[in-house]
Amino acid sequence: MIRETIEEVITKPTKRYLRRLGLNTLFGTTRTKEILHVNPTIIPHREEAREVRAYVYDFDASHFEEHEFNAVEPCYRFRHSNRISWINVDGLRKADVESVCLHYEIHPLLIEDILSINQRPKMDEVEGVLFCLLNMLYFNDNAGTVEQEQISIVLGKDFVISFQEDASRDVFNPLREKLKLASSKIRQRSADYLCYSMLDLIVDNYFSVMEKLGDRIEDLEEQVIHNSNSRSLARISSLRKELIVLRRNIIPVRDLVSGIIRSESDLLDDRTTKYFKDVYDHIMQAQDLVDNYRDIMVTMQDLHINNVNLRMNEVMKVMAIVTCVLAPATVIGGIFGMNFDKIPYLHNDNGFYIAVLLMLLIPVYMLWLFRKRGWF
Structure with missing residues (x-):
C-alpha cells in the first residue's frame, strides 16, 4: 500500500x-x-446510450416503407409483415437489446456478443439466425487516428437487424438510397442479399480509410527522405499503431466472410454466394494493402535510422578531420613549449615565423591529401 x-x-x-x-x-x-490493453477475460462495462433510435425499412419488389422510432417496441409489428424488414438500432441499451432479441428469438449468447466491447470480428449460426459482428472504420483527420465502431448484424428469415453503437454516423447511406428505388436489386432479392450489401459497404469503406492513411504514409516518406528528425520517428510509430488497428479489424473479417460462403444455412440463397465471394476478394485485397503499408513503414523506419547514422558519421568525419588538421599545430606547439635550454631555432630571429608556417602548411597539405583520397 x-x-x-x-x-x-x-x-x-x-x-x-x-x-x-x-x-x-x-x-x-x-x-x-x-x-x-484488451483483456477478453474481463467483463466489459458498457455505458448505456442516452437515447435509442430505431429505423425500420420494410420492403419488397413493389412496396417500401421507412419509419423512425424513439423506442424499439414499435418495430415488433414488422415481424410478420410478409415483407423483408431491416431494423437498424442506433444506441445500445441492455434492456432494449434483450427485448428485441427476445421478440425475434435470438439466442442469449448472441445478446452477450452484441453488448460486448472490443470483440473480435466473427460469424456464428445459432438457432436459425446468422450472426455477424465486425467493426466499421472511420479516419479522424484531426487526430490522424483510425476509429472503430462495433456493429452487430443478425440475419433471419425475412429480416435483418443491425445494432450500432454510434447514432451519428455509419456507412449505409448509399444502401438507404438504393432501397428507395423499385428497380434496385436489393428490392428484388431476399434478406441475405441485404446482409451482403451491408457487409460490402463496410468492407469498401475500409479502402477509404486506408487511402487516407496511405496519403499520410506518402507524406511521411517524403519527410523522412528529405528532412528526417525525431518527430519523423514519432510519426512512424504513430502510423504503425494505426496499421495495427487496421490489421486487427480486417483479417478476422476475411474469416467471417469465408464462414458465410462455406455455410449451408437455409437463410442463404445459392445465387447470393457469388456476391459474398466478391466481398471476400475485396477483403483479401485490403489485407494485402495493409501488409504492403506495414512493409513500407518497416522500410521507412530503417531509412530513418540509416539517415540518423549517416548524419552521425558525417559529424564524426568532420570532427576527425578537424582533430587531424589541428594535430600538427598541437605537436609543434608542444615541442617548442618544452622547458629546455637548447631547442633548435629557439633563439633564432625567424623561429616563431617558421613554427607558424609549419602549423599552416602541414594542415593544408593534409587537407589536400584527404581530398585526393576521397575521404571527404
Missing part, C-alpha cells in the same frame, strides 16, 4: 510535466494503451 502511494506521488508530477512538454502527444503512449 505504501509502495503504491509512493509510486503515485512520483508518477503524477511526471505525467503532468510530460503533458506540459507535449511528449505524451508526441510519442502517443495513450494511443498505445488504447490499442494493446
Whole structure:
C-alpha cells in the first residue's frame, strides 16, 4: 500500500510535466494503451446510450416503407409483415437489446456478443439466425487516428437487424438510397442479399480509410527522405499503431466472410454466394494493402535510422578531420613549449615565423591529401 502511494506521488508530477512538454502527444503512449490493453477475460462495462433510435425499412419488389422510432417496441409489428424488414438500432441499451432479441428469438449468447466491447470480428449460426459482428472504420483527420465502431448484424428469415453503437454516423447511406428505388436489386432479392450489401459497404469503406492513411504514409516518406528528425520517428510509430488497428479489424473479417460462403444455412440463397465471394476478394485485397503499408513503414523506419547514422558519421568525419588538421599545430606547439635550454631555432630571429608556417602548411597539405583520397 505504501509502495503504491509512493509510486503515485512520483508518477503524477511526471505525467503532468510530460503533458506540459507535449511528449505524451508526441510519442502517443495513450494511443498505445488504447490499442494493446484488451483483456477478453474481463467483463466489459458498457455505458448505456442516452437515447435509442430505431429505423425500420420494410420492403419488397413493389412496396417500401421507412419509419423512425424513439423506442424499439414499435418495430415488433414488422415481424410478420410478409415483407423483408431491416431494423437498424442506433444506441445500445441492455434492456432494449434483450427485448428485441427476445421478440425475434435470438439466442442469449448472441445478446452477450452484441453488448460486448472490443470483440473480435466473427460469424456464428445459432438457432436459425446468422450472426455477424465486425467493426466499421472511420479516419479522424484531426487526430490522424483510425476509429472503430462495433456493429452487430443478425440475419433471419425475412429480416435483418443491425445494432450500432454510434447514432451519428455509419456507412449505409448509399444502401438507404438504393432501397428507395423499385428497380434496385436489393428490392428484388431476399434478406441475405441485404446482409451482403451491408457487409460490402463496410468492407469498401475500409479502402477509404486506408487511402487516407496511405496519403499520410506518402507524406511521411517524403519527410523522412528529405528532412528526417525525431518527430519523423514519432510519426512512424504513430502510423504503425494505426496499421495495427487496421490489421486487427480486417483479417478476422476475411474469416467471417469465408464462414458465410462455406455455410449451408437455409437463410442463404445459392445465387447470393457469388456476391459474398466478391466481398471476400475485396477483403483479401485490403489485407494485402495493409501488409504492403506495414512493409513500407518497416522500410521507412530503417531509412530513418540509416539517415540518423549517416548524419552521425558525417559529424564524426568532420570532427576527425578537424582533430587531424589541428594535430600538427598541437605537436609543434608542444615541442617548442618544452622547458629546455637548447631547442633548435629557439633563439633564432625567424623561429616563431617558421613554427607558424609549419602549423599552416602541414594542415593544408593534409587537407589536400584527404581530398585526393576521397575521404571527404
